Amino acid sequence: MSEVKKENKIDKLLNQEMTRRKFMKISGKSLAGLTVSASLLSLFGCTQEQVDSGAVSLWTTPTGLLVVNQAKCTGCQRCEINCTVVNDGMVSSHTSRVKITRNLMSNNGHGTYQDDWVYYPDTCRQCDVPACGEACPKEAIYADDKGVKHVDEAKCVGCGACVEACPWHMPTIHPETRKSTKCILCGACAEGCVTGALSIVPWDAVTAAAQPTRKN
Amino acid sequence: MxxxxxxxxxxxxxxxxxxxxxxxxxxxxxxxxxxxxxxxxxxxxxxxxxxxxxxxxxxxxxxxxxxxxxxxxxxxxxxxxxxxxxxxxxxxxxxxxxxxxxxxxxxxxxxxxxxxxxxxxxxxxxxxxxxxxxxxxxxxxxxxxxxxxxxxxxxxxxxxxxxxxxxxxxxxxxxxxxxxxxxxxxxxxxxxxxxxxxxxxxxxGTGSLKVADPKGLKEVSDYMLRELVGGNNNHNVPAVPQSWAEYSAPSGKNRWSGAPGRGWHKAEGGFVDMGEQPVGDIDKIGYRAHKGHFDHGPIADKYMVKVGGCSSCPIRCYAQYDIDPLAEYDLPTKVSNTCMPIIYQSAWYPEGLTDFVDEGDANLVICGAGARAVDDYGLWDNYGNIQRDFNYLYRSGILKEKLPEEEWNSIPWHWMKEGDPRFVVDIVRRISLKEGEISKLGLGTYLLVEEWDLGKEYFDIEYLQNVTYNGYPKHHSSEDAWQSGLLYNIMYNRDCMVHHITNFVQSGSPYELYKKILEEEFGEGAVDKPKHYTPMNRAKARLAKWAFIGKQWHDMATLCNWMYPMTLSPSKERGYKGDLELDAKYMTAVTGENWTREDVDLVSERVTNMLRVITAISFHIHEGSTNLREDHDTITAWVFDKEPDFEPFEAGTVKMDREDMEVAKTMFYEEMGWDVKTGIPTRETLERLGLGYMADDLEARGLLPA
Known part of the structure; x- marks a missing residue:
């Protein structure tokens, strides 16, 4: 796709009333080459250059747009710490629902031990049709009224089907509780990120920023 | 259980x-x-x-x-x-x-x-x-x-x-x-x-660590991040003015160096601006430490990719560089460091350095080459002693005398004179591989003095920074922290690495402000004005004890002494006062036991006295010593003889006074519960700390104070 066509496409997109449904169309895809409006960039805490370089990923979630900016991730692991202390009452990297440690040292030729510092937190995508839930033999993964997927611990048997089914292996079977740990969008990871590399932008803010003309 | x-x-x-x-x-x-x-x-x-x-x-x-x-x-x-x-x-x-x-x-x-x-x-x-x-x-x-x-x-x-x-x-x-x-x-x-x-x-490690009160732990952590933590070394005001901040460092320089317009030019996707970092904004704390700028000034931004650091820490004190001028010398360009390796390699170039691409970049490029080399070879610099030994011995001509002619001629001195980054790599290799006589620098200062017969007076040379005659330099000593700093500098068997006092002295906060906060705690007279000291007093001895035993606490808990204790705060609402109860609050939340500051102090004192007893026994075995005051805690002459135009306690000098430091030692030993004659813990002290078995051991060796 030519640069001009790409720009036209995103401009068209961003000039419409932005809804979660519309953002779904670009969710998870590289934004490289797309021009993002200044107000949205400001909201996402990133620059057009970071978008162009592929450092920024966006994921639509029921509560907001999840922005991951790997140029800003400094590997402190506080996302994992906050995730597990809030959700499990104990601290762990392995069972965390957001995962930085597995990317930190060595990650497909990148990472600390590969002589660069390219790493980022993997997050649950809160897929509309979740592979984890589809794969669960006990139908233990359900959506609440907002669309956030939870694990019903009473039903979960810790079989690990969700771990295998998720293309990014985001759920983890907690070695002690033998229950699936799966992101429930509590937001503790993003709230505690000390460089804003991870943020969740609420939909009303996204919508407002994406339609400056209408708002005015 | x-x-x-x-x-x-x-x-x-x-x-x-x-x-x-x-x-x-x-x-x-x-x-x-x-x-x-x-x-x-x-x-x-x-x-x-x-x-x-x-x-x-x-x-x-x-x-x-x-x-x-x-x-x-x-x-x-x-x-x-x-x-x-x-x-x-x-x-x-x-x-x-x-x-x-x-x-x-x-x-x-x-x-x-x-x-x-x-x-x-x-x-x-x-x-x-x-x-x-x-x-x-x-x-x-x-x-x-x-x-x-x-x-x-x-x-x-x-x-x-x-x-x-x-x-x-x-x-x-x-x-x-x-x-x-x-x-x-x-x-x-x-x-x-x-x-x-x-x-x-x-x-x-795929397991989990259990905490007794996870909710409480999260609350205390969030409270620390919102109200207590400052920048690197917990400097509690920014280096340069920020719109929200009442104060900034008068010199324009401290370790809270992140600021609008400063940042990382080599970041993925281009410049990351570190911006302002107001108190309370957790998502900006990671931009407070900009060690690159603190160490090397604005030129650091050009080569910085990111900042980094340790697990759990919001203060990212590692500067991570891609220093491409090094590629021309076939040297690695990626460098990640925060301490001596990235600030102290120019000492290998006694005749000076030449800039590479931009004005003022020589030190950064050389430090990058040196940092990468010492880290790769796993060579430790003894807080700069190895570089200072080299530099001094070169300048004084002693090195040339000590090295065989053939070895001297094999060293690429032209690289040194040209400021070529390959010189530091070459010397680091020789020392690390024990190649030749020059590798004796790797013995450490104490054994080098013996090996090359440099004499006890070698330790008295100011440039070399040795704080005792035991083989290690000062580390934020009397120059920052008057008698108190010098006291804990001489207590260890290596450089002390105590940051309790330097952290508030160098914070950039007004003197009157931190003096008031500290003296409420330790008594009037505890905190001297920078470069205008007063004679020793009891409050300074208490302050020294707090820092000394507190350092052991951090290495027991295990916490970073560059950041803890949270003595000051960046919060105006708190009157810039930190929270010295914080460590006990964490212990309570984590362990489920009720910890107080006194409990923390007690265990810190216990472990501190173990260090002292073990040191006394080692000195007895290896030196035949029965007196740590005389044989271990001896301060080198330069500390008292520097700046000859000044008298101690005059405004403008940090030089110390010999008699006053003896008073200081006595007061400090008294605070520690140690015999003032030998500086060795008494039975009463050891038994109070649950270390009666160590008192028995000292007694059996004839080392227990009467």
Missing amino acids: TIYGWAGKILRVNFTTGSITTEDTMKYKDYIGGIGIGYKVIYDEVPLDTHPYDEASKIVLAMGPLTGTGVPCSGRLSMTFLSSWTKGFSVVDAHMGGHISHALKYAGYDGIIFEGKSETPVYLKIDDDKVSIEDASHLWGKGTFEANRILVEENGSDFDAATIGPAGENLVNMSCMITSVGNAGGAGVGAIFGSKKVKGFVVR
Whole structure:
């Protein structure tokens, strides 16, 4: 796709009333080459250059747009710490629902031990049709009224089907509780990120920023 | 019974027999963790006349109950062992940050005791409860960057690794252990591992660490991040004005250097502007520390990719560079460091440096080359002593006298004169591989003086910065912290690494402000004006004791002493006052026991006295000494004789007064409960701290004060 066509496409997109449904169309895809409006960039805490370089990923979630900016991730692991202390009452990297440690040292030729510092937190995508839930033999993964997927611990048997089914292996079977740990969008990871590399932008803010003309 | 905070087990690996066992951490609970466990194990198990490189020598690597729990700035571990390089050859600690301490705790261990000696090169593999000794013959001889990379590739990307370099393998006293982020444990630990033929260890921890009150822990952590924490070294006001801030550093310089317009030009996708970092905004704290700018000024921004640091820490004190001018010399360009390696390599160039691409970039480029080299070879610099020894001996002509002519001529001095970054790499290689006479620099200052017959007066040279005659330099001493700083500088068997006082003195806060906060705590007269000191008083002795025992607390807990204690705060609403109860609050939330500041002080004092007793015994064995005041705590002459145009206590000088420092020692020993004549703990003190067995030992050796 030519640069001009790409720009036209995103401009068209961003000039419409932005809804979660519309953002779904670009969710998870590289934004490289797309021009993002200044107000949205400001909201996402990133620059057009970071978008162009592929450092920024966006994921639509029921509560907001999840922005991951790997140029800003400094590997402190506080996302994992906050995730597990809030959700499990104990601290762990392995069972965390957001995962930085597995990317930190060595990650497909990148990472600390590969002589660069390219790493980022993997997050649950809160897929509309979740592979984890589809794969669960006990139908233990359900959506609440907002669309956030939870694990019903009473039903979960810790079989690990969700771990295998998720293309990014985001759920983890907690070695002690033998229950699936799966992101429930509590937001503790993003709230505690000390460089804003991870943020969740609420939909009303996204919508407002994406339609400056209408708002005015 | 569920254990909270501690992982519960200590791993013991014997490299002679191959035996791998675990034991209950709780038997060491009185000593908390980290160096507390280290001192106890060394005291109980390693006769203090053991040569550090003998089979009977041990390394005790340990964390404390706060590490791994997510308490901010707790990604630390300590390694305790017998020194190979200081007067008295007593106990020393190395302290390492990074991410590996977390991995160890999640694997289920509070520490590892390395003992015995392998015949062939090996490394220790810890994969949760599966622990094995693995062949490392393919890694022996390799630098730490390559060794760590190979280890992670071979074992899996969710492993972390730490290794020694050629310096440790070759039993160079000045050697360290390194992770690939530049986190180093020094004090000669590399050669102790090397003597055991242990290249390093890898860890994967998939377990969880239990905390008694997770909600409370999160609340205390968030409170610290919103209200207490400042920048690097907990400097509590920004270096330059920010719109929200009442104060900034009058000099425009401190370690809260992140500011609008400053940042990382080599970041992925271009410049990251560090912006303002108001109090309370957790998502901006990571931009407060900009060590690159603090060390090298605006030129650092050009080459910075990111900042980094340790697990759990919001203060990212590592500057991570891609210094491309080094590529022209076929040197690696990626450098990650925060401490001496990235600020102190120009001392290898006594005749000066020349800029590379931009005005003022010479020091950064040279430091980049040197940092990468010392970290790769695993050479430890003894807080700059190795560079200062080289620099002084070169300038004075002594080096040329000591080196055989052929060796002298083989050294690429033209690189030194041209400011070529390959010079530092060449010298670091020679020392690390023990190539030639110049490698005696790797003995450490104390043994170098003996070896080259430099005389006791060598230690009295101001440039060399030795604070005692024992072989290590000052580390934020009287120049920052009057008598109090000098007192704790002479208490250890290495550079003291106590940051309690320098952190508020150098914070950039108004003097009257921090003086009031500190003197409420320690009494009137505790805090002198910068460069305008007053004679010794009791409040200064209390202040010194607080800092001295507090440092041990951090290495027991294990917390970062660059950040803790939270003495000051950046919050105007708090009147800039920090919270000295914070560590106890964390202990309560994590362990479920009710901890007070007094409890923290008591265990800190206990472990501090273990250091002192072990030192007394070592000095008795190796020096025939019965008096630490005279034989260990002796201050070098330059501290009193510097700046001859000034008298002590005049405005404008930090020089100290000999008689006054003797008064200071006496008051300090009294505060510590030590005999003022010998500086050795009394039975009463040791028994109060639950160390009666150490009093018995001292008595049996004729060292217990009457």
